[in-house]
Amino acid sequence: MNNPTHMQELITLKTIAETLNHSGTLQPMLQNVLEQLLDLTGLTTGWIFLMDTSHEYEFAADRNLPPALTYRDKQPMKCGNCWCVDRYHGGRLHNAVNILNCKRLEDAEEQRTADTGGITHHATVPLRSGERSYGLMNVASPGKNHFTDSELALLQSVALQIGGALERIRLFEAEQRRALLFSKAGEFGGALAKMASGTGTMLYLVADRVTQLLGETFAEWPLAALFEPEEGGYTLRSLYVGTGLSHQAGSGTERLRSLLTRGAADSRPVRASAAELAELRLATGDNGTQLKAAFAAAVPSWCRQSAVLVVGCNGSREEEATQVDAVVIEAVAEHITVTLERVKLEEQQRLLTRLEERNRLARDLHDSVSQILFSLSLTAKGVEAMLTGENDGPAAAAVRDMRQLSQTALQEMRSLIRQLRPAGLEAGVLSALQEYGSMLGLRIQTEMEGVRQLPPAVEEALWRIGQEALNNVVKHAGTRAADVRLSLLPDRTVLRIADQGRGGVLKHPASGGGHYGLANMKHRAESLGGSCTITSSAGNGTVVEATIPLGRLSDRDPMTGGA
Structure with a gap:
């Protein structure tokens, strides 16, 4: 040269x-x-x-x-x-x-x-x-x-x-991306906390909001999805693709079992393989976002098994969907977990506050009104004994009526106290209703279908509906027997209480007949996304049937997150 x-x-x-x-x-x-x-x-x-x-x-x-x-x-x-x-x-x-x-x-x-x-x-x-x-x-x-x-x-x-x-x-672009994504992760965490703070937000209302907030905050992540473990597999519960929420069925998620299983088990987000990425596009109906990478991260707070947050990233080159995204996704998953734990604790606190107030009211009623009614009943019985015999007359009859009324009022008060302070739910709704019916003097025939743990919110609603239905049997049916059946199905629970009484005396709450107990039963079921129907005709008895859906994130219990 x-x-x-x-x-x-x-x-x-x-x-x-x-x-x-x-x-x-x-x-x-x-x-x-x-x-x-x-x-x-x-x-x-x-x-x-x-x-x-x-x-x-x-x-x-x-x-x-x-x-x-x-x-x-x-x-x-x-x-x-x-x-x-x-x-x-x-x-x-x-x-x-x-x-x-x-x-x-x-x-x-x-x-x-x-x-x-x-x-x-x-x-x-x-x-x-x-x-x-x-x-x-x-x-x-x-x-x-x-x-x-x-x-x-x-x-x-x-x-x-x-x-x-x-x-x-x-390296410079990676650091820029890291700074941008972490800045957005901070915005996401603040918005998530604000969404759940002091609003009484139940866990079952959070799923769609989480994915929508993710999609709206991170333009770099055109796909965000929550998959819930169900019956040995995973079901797509909430999905944000492109520009908005999608509520398509998650029937194709079986193909993603490998990615979702790894994501739920690993303490760090796992990256989808090329085959898993292709399956993700199919399972979520990806509409041309051209995902370059995807990560799956566990969100333990949804249920006893970890739900899985899946985030898809795009970019003109693979380097733009780097492990930087995985680090930020891990932080986002932690934000979600902490927020859900906070919501769960707030719901638990509200439930404990309600229970404490009911117990206080039950104690006050027992110590004051119940004792007064008991004393009144004893006094009336003593006066009745003095007026019996040759002095028997209108006064004695009035005292007898007073004693009977006071005993009836005392029985009603004891029933009210028991409703305020439900005991025995530890053994299940069916056992508690059987015990309650026996206390009312009813012969209860029980039947149960299926086995699963009910969320406390659902359990208490069924307990209250069953109480009201059994009270109506005592008051209106003219019979001392009732059949109680509890069906625990994969997607719902059904409580059915039937009697062979006179029937035809109960009006539907919507008819304006003044039956507030029936309206309350209907309201309790509907507040959990279910329904309550009352069927009654003269001479054919009455059937009360309450149905409450189960098995979805939107129906999960705020206390346990499990169904």
């Missing part, structure tokens, strides 16, 4: 290095470097492909392409493979090499689409930094079908400089 050539190489490297040091954005940097390289080396044509591990490539920069490669807005450069790209993905491209000919130009000649400008061969140089590969650069000139070792060494040196600049930009 003579001295002028050596000096020209040094000038080329110095100029390229200065250009790279003054460039901060990717596309302009690649274009400027390519143009300067061609000017300094006397070559006429060049182009750069950026690539990722998914075997996709991006046409990133070019100069002086022949007409055969520029028609239809440079379509030949944006699709299809060629020998240099195949070598790159096959791991056979490590240094600057001569490519004997260009497949894209050969195809253009065969199809006679346009002039190739006399270019038949190009040199291919991989863009690398350390062990990381970013793509490749091709350079050529008309009639040039060979590159010397010195030319290839210079091209390789320039390519290494470009690779280092790409690594610097990648």
Whole structure:
């Protein structure tokens, strides 16, 4: 190598290095470097492909392409493979090499689409930094079908400089993305806390709000979904895709069992494989967001088994959906978990406050009104005994009525106290209703279908509905027997109380008949998304049937999160 050539190489490297040091954005940097390289080396044509591990490539920069490669807005450069790209993905491209000919130009000649400008061969140089590969650069000139070792060494040196600049930009973009995502994670955490703070928000109202808030806060994550474990698998419960919530059925989630199982079991978010990513698109009805990556993270607070938060990321290159997203997704999942724990504790506190107030009222009634009624009953009984016999008359009859009324009032008060302070629910709703019916003097025949743990909110609602129904049997049915059946089905629970009494005396709450007990039964069931029906006809008895849905996040208990 003579001295002028050596000096020209040094000038080329110095100029390229200065250009790279003054460039901060990717596309302009690649274009400027390519143009300067061609000017300094006397070559006429060049182009750069950026690539990722998914075997996709991006046409990133070019100069002086022949007409055969520029028609239809440079379509030949944006699709299809060629020998240099195949070598790159096959791991056979490590240094600057001569490519004997260009497949894209050969195809253009065969199809006679346009002039190739006399270019038949190009040199291919991989863009690398350390062990990381970013793509490749091709350079050529008309009639040039060979590159010397010195030319290839210079091209390789320039390519290494470009690779280092790409690594610097990648790290800078990653830090920018990290800062942006963590800033949005803070906004998300504040909005989530505000949503749940002091509003009495039940857990079953949070699912859709969480995914919607995620989608609206993170434009970088076009897909957010919550999957709930159910019957040995997972069901899609809440989904944000593109620009809004979607309530499609989650029938396709069986294909995601591997990803969801790993996500629920691992303490850190797990990344979906290429196959799992494809299945995620199918399962969630991805509408063209072109997900580049997806992560699954456990959200333990939803239920005894972990629900799984799945977040999909997009970007023009795989590097834009990096492990940075996984770190932020982990923080987001922790935000959700802490918020749900907080909501659960607030609901628990409200329930304990209600129970304490009921117990206080029950004690006060027992210590005051109940004792007064008991004393009144004893006094009336004593006066009745004094008036019995020869003094028996209207006064004695009035005292007897007073004693009977006081005993009835005492019995009603004891029933009210028991309703205020329900005991025996530890053994289940059915056992508690049987015991309550026996206290009322009823013969209760019980039947149970299925086995599962009921949420306390559902259990208490069924208990109150059953109490009112049994009270109505005593007051109106004219019979001392009732059948109580509790069905625990996969998606709902049904409480059915039937008697063979006179029937026909109860009006539906909506009829305005003044039966507040019936209205309360209906309200309790509807407050949990269920229904309560009363069927009664003269001579055929009465049937009360309360149905409350189960098995969805929206029906989960605020105390336990389990069904």
